[in-house]
Amino acid sequence: MAAVQTAPKRTEYLNFWNKYSDKPTHESMLLNNNAHELEESDRADVVAALPDYTGKDVADIGSGIGRFTTLFSQKARKVISTDFIESFVNKNKERNASAKNIEFVVSDAAGLELEDASMDLVFTNWLFMYLSDSECVDFTLKALRWLRPGGYFKLRESCSEPSTGRRKGNAVHATDAANPTHYRYKSLYLLLLTNARFQDADGKWFKFEVEWGTSIPTYITLANNWRQVHWLAKKVEIPAPVNGEISTQEALLNAFSTSWPAEQVAFDALVSGDHVSWTHKAITQIMAPQVSASLGATVLAYSPRVVDATAAVDTFALVDESTTTNFWTIELNPLAFRASNTKATEKRDQHQRFAWHANLQSAVTYLSVHNTGFDGFVGTELLSTATIDEVLSLKTVLNSKAQLLLLEPTSETTVNTDALKSAGFTIDLVEDVTTAAHDAINDQISQGTLKAKVAKGSLSASWTVIKATKP
Numbered sequence: 129m130a131a132v133q134t135a136p137k138r139t140e141y142l143n144f145w146n147k148y149s150d151k152p153t154h155e156s157m158l159l160n161n162n163a164h165e166l167e168e169s170d171r172a173d174v175v176a177a178l179p180d181y182t183g184k185d186v187a188d189i190g191s192g193i194g195r196f197t198t199l200f201s202q203k204a205r206k207v208i209s210t211d212f213i214e215s216f217v218n219k220n221k222e223r224n225a226s227a228k229n230i231e232f233v234v235s236d237a238a239g240l241e242l243e244d245a246s247m248d249l250v251f252t253n254w255l256f257m258y259l260s261d262s263e264c265v266d267f268t269l270k271a272l273r274w275l276r277p278g279g280y281f282k283l284r285e286s287c288s289e290p291s292t293g294r295r296k297g298n299a300v301h302a303t304d305a306a307n308p309t310h311y312r313y314k315s316l317y318l319l320l321l322t323n324a325r326f327q328d329a330d331g332k333w334f335k336f337e338v339e340w341g342t343s344i345p346t347y348i349t350l351a352n353n354w355r356q357v358h359w360l361a362k363k364v365e366i367p368a369p370v371n372g373e374i375s376t377q378e379a380l381l382n383a384f385s386t387s388w389p390a391e392q393v394a395f396d397a398l399v400s401g402d403h404v405s406w407t408h409k410a411i412t413q414i415m416a417p418q419v420s421a422s423l424g425a426t427v428l429a430y431s432p433r434v435v436d437a438t439a440a441v442d443t444f445a446l447v448d449e450s451t452t453t454n455f456w457t458i459e460l461n462p463l464a465f466r467a468s469n470t471k472a473t474e475k476r477d478q479h480q481r482f483a484w485h486a487n488l489q490s491a492v493t494y495l496s497v498h499n500t501g502f503d504g505f506v507g508t509e510l511l512s513t514a515t516i517d518e519v520l521s522l523k524t525v526l527n528s529k530a531q532l533l534l535l536e537p538t539s540e541t542t543v544n545t546d547a548l549k550s551a552g553f554t555i556d557l558v559e560d561v562t563t564a565a566h567d568a569i570n571d572q573i574s575q576g577t578l579k580a581k582v583a584k585g586s587l588s589a590s591w592t593v594i595k596a597t598k599p
């Protein structure tokens with residue numbers, strides 16, 4: 129087992145940022161020489177993902193020269209804006225000299241203390257990358273403590289590689305060695321947020337309900353910086369933890385530092401590289417002709433991966449079939465979210481967006497606020513996992529005449545389409561495709577691109593394609 133990272137690299141991170149202390153500029157904030165071109169659209173991305181903070185108390189931590197402090201001060205009741213580089217705080221003060229509701233603090237986020245239950249929004253943009261594992265865990269638990277119940281923690285980080293990607297020419301630091309930034313797997317922050325629990329002085333337990341995680345908050349934003357990931361988490365009261373749930377800081381740190389990264393590596397080995405989901409083949413054979421013919425320009429894809437990890441809509445295969453279609457894919461599994469999102473990043477595939485949600489209802493709630501309607505829906509395991517209410521709510525994010533294309537596992541010989549019918553969809557096709565699906569799986573197993581034990585659930589299920597239309 130890898131050693132838990134407990135020794136904070138405090139001095140290294142501080143020295144790194146001190147090098148920019150004489151340059152309190154957008155270039156330093158984005159660590160990018162093209163900041164003048166990127167800053168505005170980057171800020172718009174972040175703003176699109178914020179909860180309403182009108183009349184609220186906001187903490188902007190690691191706020192730099194105040195790119196977001198200014199916005200918060202215009203609507204919030206009070207803003208606490210902190211950074212550990214004094215010249216950045218001074219620049220922030222200068223830019224916001226007329227605002228009367230901002231408290232500026234020079235402080236290291238690692239040792240920061242705010243009053244318990246005093247904030248409605250704790251906001252960080254590119255801070256955790258400069259915190260050690262133990263500091264990330266500590267800060268997350270503190271954010272849970274600082275927030276009032278119902279308050280939000282907004283976290284946004286660069287993941288897996290620098291935001292300047294492989295175009296080193298844009299990075300303001302000369303070499304990778306000069307940059308101590310910690311680019312973690314996208315899944316780790318999600319797992320940290322969803323597993324952090326805190327007990328207050330009255331004995332009440334709280335955790336974060338993560339409303340969503342996504343690389344691009346809105347479908348219409350065509351920024352190509354998918355390494356960036358946003359999460360919005362709400363503080364909610366919960367029952368006391370039960371056996372098996374993480375309830376101590378030590379257990380949280382151990383999972384964040386060791387077990388979750390190992391789980392991600394194992395998952396990636398199953399589905400990355402040559403190892404593709406079996407639906408790559410099956411979807412291409414079974415579903416893709418239908419997709420290119422009828423699903424339209426913007427398609428919502430849904431992959432709960434309950435039967436097994438590789439039973440998923442393979443939008444990579446669908447994009448190959450229909451290069452004019454753009455996909456917004458909902459993943460429910462944090463490890464799959466990371467694997468899919470990273471694959472799209474590596475392929476620089478502009479046709480794909482990935483989001484994580486706890487369930488379909490939460491995805492629909494998010495999409496109805498952040499996106500325009502979709503022309504089509506393609507999903508695995510919709511009818512076998514979603515509630516009737518969720519199927520009904522899907523209609524709100526689909527355009528009129530939108531086509532649904534479902535690949536559904538069935539233990540019985542027929543699939544129950546009642547949920548679709550009661551939601552008003554017209555059923556156009558119900559076809560048993562078990563043989564074609566199993567052939568596709570077995571083909572991949574014999575080619576060595578899929579392990580039989582991984583596709584066990586898919587091989588033991590029967591599969592049905594359903595095509596339906598929204599009125």
Ligand SMILES: C[S@@+](CC[C@H](N)C(=O)[O-])C[C@H]1O[C@@H](n2cnc3c(N)ncnc32)[C@H](O)[C@@H]1O
Nearest residue numbers: 145157190191192195211212236237253254258
């Ligand atoms: C990439 S900049 C982002 C600044 C700002 N959040 C924005 O989006 O424009 C990262 C900022 O985090 C600050 N920072 C990094 N580690 C910190 C720490 N431990 N405590 C306080 N500030 C920190 C840096 O000084 C820098 O201003």
